[in-house]
Amino acid sequence: MCGIVGYAGRGKCAAKCVYEGLLRLEYRGYDSAGISVLDGGKITTVKRSGRVCQLESAAGGMSGGIAIGHTRWATHGAPSDTNAHPHNYGAFSVVHNGIIENYAELKEELAEGGRLCISETDSEVIALLIDSLYSGDALAAVAAAAARLKGSFALAVLCRDFEGFIAVRHKSPVAIGECDGAFFAASDVPALPAEAENVYFLEDGDIAAVTYDGIAFYDFGLNAQRRESCRIPRGQFTADKGGYVHYMAKEIEEDARTIRDTAEAFLRSADADALGSLLTSSDEIIITGCGTAYNSGLIARRYFESALGRPVTVEIASELRYYPPPVGKNTLVIAISQSGETADTVEAVHKLREGGASVIAVTNCGYSAITRIAHAVVPVCAGAEICVAATKSYMGQLAALYLISRCTGDVRAAAKELTDVAEKIPSVISDDANADCFSDMCAESFAVFFLGRGADYDAAVEASLKLKEVSYIFSDAYPSGELKHGTLALVDESTLSVFIICQPETANKCLSAVHEVLCRGGRAAVLTSVPEAAEELGKYLPVWKLPKVSPRLAPFLSAAALQRVAYLTAVRLGRNPDKPRNLAKSVTVE
Ligand code: M6R
Numbered sequence: 001m002c003g004i005v006g007y008a009g010r011g012k013c014a015a016k017c018v019y020e021g022l023l024r025l026e027y028r029g030y031d032s033a034g035i036s037v038l039d040g041g042k043i044t045t046v047k048r049s050g051r052v053c054q055l056e057s058a059a060g061g062m063s064g065g066i067a068i069g070h071t072r073w074a075t076h077g078a079p080s081d082t083n084a085h086p087h088n089y090g091a092f093s094v095v096h097n098g099i100i101e102n103y104a105e106l107k108e109e110l111a112e113g114g115r116l117c118i119s120e121t122d123s124e125v126i127a128l129l130i131d132s133l134y135s136g137d138a139l140a141a142v143a144a145a146a147a148r149l150k151g152s153f154a155l156a157v158l159c160r161d162f163e164g165f166i167a168v169r170h171k172s173p174v175a176i177g178e179c180d181g182a183f184f185a186a187s188d189v190p191a192l193p194a195e196a197e198n199v200y201f202l203e204d205g206d207i208a209a210v211t212y213d214g215i216a217f218y219d220f221g222l223n224a225q226r227r228e229s230c231r232i233p234r235g236q237f238t239a240d241k242g243g244y245v246h247y248m249a250k251e252i253e254e255d256a257r258t259i260r261d262t263a264e265a266f267l268r269s270a271d272a273d274a275l276g277s278l279l280t281s282s283d284e285i286i287i288t289g290c291g292t293a294y295n296s297g298l299i300a301r302r303y304f305e306s307a308l309g310r311p312v313t314v315e316i317a318s319e320l321r322y323y324p325p326p327v328g329k330n331t332l333v334i335a336i337s338q339s340g341e342t343a344d345t346v347e348a349v350h351k352l353r354e355g356g357a358s359v360i361a362v363t364n365c366g367y368s369a370i371t372r373i374a375h376a377v378v379p380v381c382a383g384a385e386i387c388v389a390a391t392k393s394y395m396g397q398l399a400a401l402y403l404i405s406r407c408t409g410d411v412r413a414a415a416k417e418l419t420d421v422a423e424k425i426p427s428v429i430s431d432d433a434n435a436d437c438f439s440d441m442c443a444e445s446f447a448v449f450f451l452g453r454g455a456d457y458d459a460a461v462e463a464s465l466k467l468k469e470v471s472y473i474f475s476d477a478y479p480s481g482e483l484k485h486g487t488l489a490l491v492d493e494s495t496l497s498v499f500i501i502c503q504p505e506t507a508n509k510c511l512s513a514v515h516e517v518l519c520r521g522g523r524a525a526v527l528t529s530v531p532e533a534a535e536e537l538g539k540y541l542p543v544w545k546l547p548k549v550s551p552r553l554a555p556f557l558s559a560a561a562l563q564r565v566a567y568l569t570a571v572r573l574g575r576n577p578d579k580p581r582n583l584a585k586s587v588t589v590e
Pocket of ligand 1: 102143187291292293315336337338339341342345388389390391465466469586
């Protein structure tokens with residue numbers, strides 16, 4: 001989604017600081033970028049369609065101690081210079097993350113008063129609205145405007161008559177860090193300078209007036225609020241490629257470390273008894289999330305069902321928020337979200353909680369919206385994940401979910417199983433011969449199908465998402481047994497079928513499906529930890545032998561291998577895997 005930044009510091013380098021913040025925040029959107037600086041009661045703005053780096057020289061020439069900035073993921077209006085933020089009107093300059101649902105009616109009302117929008121965005125109307133409510137008190141105008149906006153919004157606002165900036169939060173995140181006497185606001189903690197260890201997280205309905213001297217917090221009625229800062233350990237959230245060409249490559253290398261750290265943190269601080277009693281006292285468990293988080297839920301379903309001996313459902317959060325099943329006080333929701341800010345997941349959980357359900361959140365971001373709704377939070381210890389495609393966070397989610405599912409049994413033994421699997425990951429992701437062979441085959445394909453049975457099918461769903469989002473090759477996942485019920489019609493020499501065969505009890509059935517593909521002229525490749533399958537299929541096609549682990553934990557290894565394949569395929573095709581077209585990290589709008 002879009003990212004916003006604000007800065008107030010006594011030097012004259014606010015634009016440069018905001019520019020650097022935008023570079024760190026660019027994973028939230030990269031359709032356009034812009035900066036406004038306030039200096040001596042005058043606002044200067046630069047904004048352009050395209051990447052943040054285009055602002056470098058302009059930002060270097062902008063002097064002033066107060067600035068705001070924006071990096072855009074377009075929702076209303078194409079990526080263009082005019083639609084880029086900041087949007088200026090009268091005395092104000094505004095950047096916005098979120099969606100203004102009543103923008104059309106506000107636009108009409110403001111036009112009647114002679115205030116006309118020039119962009120196609122839903123955001124510009126905010127600047128016009130604030131200006132229309134202004135009679136010398138910037139804070140009062142922003143508060144009055146915030147109270148009239150519907151939808152989701154994080155704002156940073158400059159006013160030529162106010163020596164500072166004003167930040168607002170309603171269903172879109174804002175964090176403000178203190179750093180060497182300056183104040184830095186951003187949509188996400190990784191965009192704050194590494195030195196900003198004391199961080200305030202705005203609550204929904206908060207307004208923060210940020211000046212050189214400090215921060216004053218209010219609600220939309222301008223009643224003063226008290227907010228405590230949190231100390232964020234340095235390094236935990238910093239965005240740094242660490243010598244890798246892409247974040248995606250670095251983050252895949254961090255898969256094993258993430259599993260270990262998540263298991264250690266769980267043993268150190270999770271209340272296994274409390275989690276266990278949430279599991280056993282529930283009549284019904286619903287796992288939810290979006291994208292990769294949902295995919296980790298697919299695998300987790302099997303963990304919970306085997307541990308508890310009863311059915312568990314997994315629902316896509318964007319559906320669940322509008323079509324929730326009947327829930328009550330005996331419903332347990334396990335919500336998974338890397339960012340903890342995904343609007344669909346947060347809303348779904350909110351709705352179920354209002355219906356009486358208990359909530360466990362599994363998240364990589366400890367100060368996120370989802371942690372404020374949950375009854376219990378289980379951390380994923382991936383550290384900052386910058387690549388838009390989720391990799392190490394998926395591994396951490398699987399680890400956390402496996403441990404939660406074992407809370408009614410021997411959690412320490414489960415943690416040991418996870419650290420044993422983690423030890424095997426480096427040899428899988430450094431297997432360049434197989435990774436190169438598979439990615440060559442993918443790169444030459446018109447479409448790639450990922451197939452498996454049981455937990456291998458669940459892993460195939462994530463492998464397919466990973467490949468399509470970073471390489472733009474059409475891809476889908478099916479249970480191997482479904483091939484003959486329709487998808488086989490698509491199989492020819494232009495398609496590749498990648499089979500994951502790590503469940504010994506159905507390995508033979510998968511062999512038949514491989515032969516169905518081969519005898520119809522399709523191309524195939526196999527990842528397997530079943531020696532008989534490797535021996536048989538190795539005669540006809542490329543086989544990537546994976547280390548043998550417990551079948552239920554096999555997705556950790558097949559996922560790591562196929563993350564690497566997706567990465568290499570994207571690079572071969574000249575895509576930027578860190579910033580796939582049309583996507584953004586942290587989807588904080590519907
Ligand atoms: O932050 P979340 O885990 O809630 O994000 C959910 C999805 O938006 C995310 O997993 C998305 O599908 C990624 N692009 C997958 O790589």
